[in-house]
Amino acid sequence: GENVEQHPSTLSVQEGDSAVIKCTYSDSASNYFPWYKQELGKRPQLIIDIRSNVGEKKDQRIAVTLNKTAKHFSLHITETQPEDSAVYFCAASRAQGGSEKLVFGKGTKLTVNP
């Protein structure tokens, strides 16, 4: 089955710097890759997602890139702010005809220092 690896497990940056989190997946049939942000004691919330028919997607300070050949995708946050501090999870699934279940990475704890 699918296996998603996520790095780094912790990341500390200064306010205003950029943060990059990387994930790899094993199942070449996976075609949907969401990123969730989870604050302490709260529910995971979708921040951005990408489908396998595109290589990059941006939404204000957040961008995701996908390399299908290498089977990896990355989250980029620019101009980080203290409120970006949270645990970020990447996930992969075989949408459209496959199982809709999300397979998550182990998470990256991002700390943005003021």
Next chain:
Amino acid sequence: GAGVSQTPSNKVTEKGKYVELRCDPISGHTALYWYRQSLGQGPEFLIYFQGTGAADDSGLPNDRFFAVRPEGSVSTLKIQRTERGDSAVYLCASSLYVGGGETQYFGPGTRLLVL
């Protein structure tokens, strides 16, 4: 509008007891998912429903775990003969449809502690 809700928010039980966890999806969402999240880990898939039927239950760890969604809306996750290793946050999510990578919206979770 109202998001996914789960009850109870916390549940403490003793080893060997039976527990039921409830999930109310977003109104009109046809797909409902259960995940389990242990401390410091990502959510782990348990089961998902398309309507009333379980479309994929491959993540249920053993036959002590069972879930139902009799009317295609509310779902109940049932755990028999609880063990200490069942302690985790149980998350429910729903999506409008199945297919094409529909966004899964998560509930706040039920924190289960088995003593």
